[in-house]
Amino acid sequence: MRFPSMLPASAGVGFKPQHFAAIAAARQPLGFFEVHAENYMGAGGTPHAQLGFLREHYALSIHGVALSIGSSEPLDRDHLARLRQLCDRYQPESFSEHLAWSSHGGIFFNDLLPLPYTQASLASIIAHVDEAQNALGRRMLLENPATYVRFAQSEIAETAFLREIARATGCGLLLDVNNVFVSARNHGFDASAYIADFPLDLVGEIHLAGHFETVDDAGAPLCIDAHGSPVIDDVLALFDDVVARAGPLPTLIEWDNDAPDWPALRGQALVAQGRLDRAGALRARSAA
Amino acid sequence: MPTRSPTLEGEFARALRDPDLPLPGGVIAHTSLRPQKRFAVYRNNVMVGLIGALEARFPATKRIVGADFFTASARIFASAHPPHSPLMMTYGDAFPDFLATFEPAAELPYLADVARLEAARTRAYHAADARPLEPAALAGVEPEALAGLRFVLHPSVEIVASAFPVVAIWAMNGGESEFAELTDWRGEDALISRPMLDVEVRRMPAGARTFLQALGAGQPLGAAAEAALASSPEFDLTINLAALLGGGLAIAVINEALEDS
Numbered sequence: 001m002r003f004p005s006m007l008p009a010s011a012g013v014g015f016k017p018q019h020f021a022a023i024a025a026a027r028q029p030l031g032f033f034e035v036h037a038e039n040y041m042g043a044g045g046t047p048h049a050q051l052g053f054l055r056e057h058y059a060l061s062i063h064g065v066a067l068s069i070g071s072s073e074p075l076d077r078d079h080l081a082r083l084r085q086l087c088d089r090y091q092p093e094s095f096s097e098h099l100a101w102s103s104h105g106g107i108f109f110n111d112l113l114p115l116p117y118t119q120a121s122l123a124s125i126i127a128h129v130d131e132a133q134n135a136l137g138r139r140m141l142l143e144n145p146a147t148y149v150r151f152a153q154s155e156i157a158e159t160a161f162l163r164e165i166a167r168a169t170g171c172g173l174l175l176d177v178n179n180v181f182v183s184a185r186n187h188g189f190d191a192s193a194y195i196a197d198f199p200l201d202l203v204g205e206i207h208l209a210g211h212f213e214t215v216d217d218a219g220a221p222l223c224i225d226a227h228g229s230p231v232i233d234d235v236l237a238l239f240d241d242v243v244a245r246a247g248p249l250p251t252l253i254e255w256d257n258d259a260p261d262w263p264a265l266r267g268q269a270l271v272a273q274g275r276l277d278r279a280g281a282l283r284a285r286s287a288a
Numbered sequence: 289m290p291t292r293s294p295t296l297e298g299e300f301a302r303a304l305r306d307p308d309l310p311l312p313g314g315v316i317a318h319t320s321l322r323p324q325k326r327f328a329v330y331r332n333n334v335m336v337g338l339i340g341a342l343e344a345r346f347p348a349t350k351r352i353v354g355a356d357f358f359t360a361s362a363r364i365f366a367s368a369h370p371p372h373s374p375l376m377m378t379y380g381d382a383f384p385d386f387l388a389t390f391e392p393a394a395e396l397p398y399l400a401d402v403a404r405l406e407a408a409r410t411r412a413y414h415a416a417d418a419r420p421l422e423p424a425a426l427a428g429v430e431p432e433a434l435a436g437l438r439f440v441l442h443p444s445v446e447i448v449a450s451a452f453p454v455v456a457i458w459a460m461n462g463g464e465s466e467f468a469e470l471t472d473w474r475g476e477d478a479l480i481s482r483p484m485l486d487v488e489v490r491r492m493p494a495g496a497r498t499f500l501q502a503l504g505a506g507q508p509l510g511a512a513a514e515a516a517l518a519s520s521p522e523f524d525l526t527i528n529l530a531a532l533l534g535g536g537l538a539i540a541v542i543n544e545a546l547e548d549s
Contacts, residue, residue, distance in 0.1 A: 041375050042414025043443070046485050066374035072297050079374055104301035108371040110337040111330060113304075116296065116314065148326045152314040153296065186326075188318045216326050218319035224329060 003141075003172035005204035006093035007032050007059050007250035009280075011273040013265055014063075014254045020050050022262035030269055032059035032093065034252050038066050040090075041082050055090050061205065061252070062092040066108065069128045069142070070115045071101035080135040087136055094205060094250070096141035096174045097132070099125070099162065116151035117161045129169040141204045142166070143174035146182040146211075146225035158183075159197040172204035177239045178231065178254075182211050182223040191238055200246040208239060208272060209254040228257035230268060236275065243279035251276060303327070304334050305370065338366035341379045345410050348462035349387070349403045352396065361390060377414055381407055398452035405458050405478050408446040409489065412482040415444035420483045420536030426529075433545045435510025439503045439532065440540035444482035447497055451475045455491040464489075483536025490535070495523025500537070 010031030015023075023033075033054045040047050040062075054060060067079060087095055100112035115121055133140055144162060156164075162173055175198060184191035210229030216222040231239075231253070243249060253268045299312040307328075317323035339362040343350055350358040365386045371379045384407055387393055388400035420442060429437065448454060455476045459465040477492040479500070492500075495516035502512035509529075516523040532538050 038374055038376065042377055044415060044417035045413050045444075045482060047414070048417070049485055068374075076374070101297065103374065104297055106372055107301065107305075108374045109301070109304060109334050110341070110371065110376060111333040113300065113330060148329045149315045149317055149323055151296075152316050186317075216317060216319055217323050218317075220319040222326060222329070 003202045003204045005172065005250055007061055007205060009248040009250055010276060011269040012059075012061065012250060012252045013269050014252060014256060015050075015054060016256075016259045016265075017046070017050060018259070019262040019265065020053075024053060027057075028266065029273075030058065030266070032061055032250060032252075034061035034063050034254075037062050037064040037083055037086055037095075040086055051090060055092075060090060060092040061094040061096065061250070062086060062090065064095070064097040065112070066102050066110075067097050067132065068101045068103040069097050069132065070099055070113075070121070070125060071103060071128075072121070072124055073104060075128050075131055076103065080132060083132075084136050087138065094141060095136060095138060096143055096205065098143045098145060099158075099165075100145050112145060114145060114147045114149060114151070116153040117156040117158060118153055119155070122156065122161060122164060126165055126168045129165055129171050133169060133171060139171055141172045141174040143176050143207065144179050144183075144198075146176070146179035146186075146223075148186055148222065148224075150187055157197070159194060159199070163199045163202070166199065166202045173199065173202045174205045174207060175200070175203045175242065176207035176209070177242060178207065178209040178211055178235050179225060181232075181235045181238060182225045185213075185221055185223045186216075188220075192241065195238060195241055195245075200242065203242075203246060203249055206239065206242065206249050206251040207254050208235060208251060208268075226257060227254050229255075231271075236271070239272070240275055240279070243276060244282065247283050248276040248280045304331055305367070307331060335363060335366060338371070338379070339363060341376050342366070342383060345380050346383065346403055346406045348406055348458050349399060351461040352399060352402065352457070353393065357392070361387065361393065364390075377410065383407065398450065398454060398457055401448060401450040401452055401454040402458050402461070404448045404450075405454055405480065405489065406462075408448055408478075408480040409487050412444040412446060412480050412487045415442075415482060418442055418539040421533055421538045421541060423530075423533045425533060425538075425541055429543060430545075433543055435508060435513075436543070436545050437509045438506060438542040438544070439509070439538040440542070441500070441504045442481060442483055442537055442539050444480070444487075445500070445504070445537055446480045447492070447500060448478040448480065449475075449497055450478065454478050455489060458489065479535075479537075481535065481537055488535070493522075493524065493527060493531075495520035496528055496531070499523065499528050500532075503532070503538075 008031040012032035015033045015035050098112050180191050208231045209227045211223045211225050213223050251272045303309040303312050342362040384400045384403035393399050453476050455478045460467050477497040479490045479492045481488050498519040499512050499516035502515045513525045
């Protein structure tokens, strides 16, 4: 059974406040907007005024970046309560977080940090996802990470790890195709094989973003998930592969740093929309 | 159920903050068993993210000292004061106090006050929404009841008192006004507020700080005006009352004389 995503199976954009005036000036040909939860945890002011407008006119995805679900430490109950309050207020069609940790020992690292995939980490993350879903009163999506190192302790493949979390908790998955490309290149595995092994029926949303490439200690290619450039063709080709298999899915363009002006960003979303349309048409034809 | 040791994560966390520490145990890559450069991506992400948060919050402070000096001071601050909350909008509340005692910035004694003003602006930007009193809110109050009125100030209101012309310096470096020589080098009190959605910064007239602080502490109008007059003989109640209501600084008025009757 497919994961029941409430977002429309069309292209959306990660909202940046500098685009608000352009977005509000006319109805945008987009399926949804996504915001980072933590930017809307102030009491009031412009952030809530803008989010209220987006909520009123578009489907909404709230994407957490700081819950630290992948940590070995207990979840931050205060932060869970803030997420609950935000979801209650804006009733987003989707809430998602990351297979990563970002806090330890009372310090917040403001980054998505990697974890070893072991039976022990699997058990603690299943408990965290259970706790988060109970606290929020909703099913959530968990996103595959982009990573730069691996752990000698890991004993489970990432795809199997995510599948097992979803099976045990009922959560859905957020497939970040750029993260797949970045991790595959960084760790020398085949991105297409990863996609083939990914439980696509559990995917409630797709992320597409840009990255840049540098070199590691051995002079080998190292991709950095920077969200500061257009989606490259190789990532779009992987995306085509995903939607050819799974059919059209809610697809977000993430451009967080040095974001271009609104027409350019919307243009990226329209590229993704064109590919979703093509995948939908092909499936309709093969079903007929 | 297997239990998970927090040791590895703790080692990873410590190594993120201290570049002199060795790689955390078990961190590998297919190209190298000691992937220092790869681990450095995480160290760099953490530091660049914190510096970026401070740059976004303190643009005028950065303009005053220049990008290189700002980055260097932000790096030292971030190392010593990492965030303890996942709400990055609050990160840097302690940065002005850090700058006040930061030896390399000693030649710029006003720098910490400019940073205090900028920190207050961010807090005002995110403060709770509240509808300001209408300017005509006192129209029906009996003259003899005026002195007993108490006000509830807007949640965004903050004052930065400075021995330096902090509003003028901030305005020139924050893109609010043109650069010009400051001929009148006197202390200024900055009023930061956000009655609707736009954050406003104003230079407060004589006695206004004492007046507003007294009202904010719950004192009645008469006592607040007396305190303001005592602090500054030039204090003008009419101007300050007009600023309180016209500037949207108050969200409620309490007329105890009316409530007792």
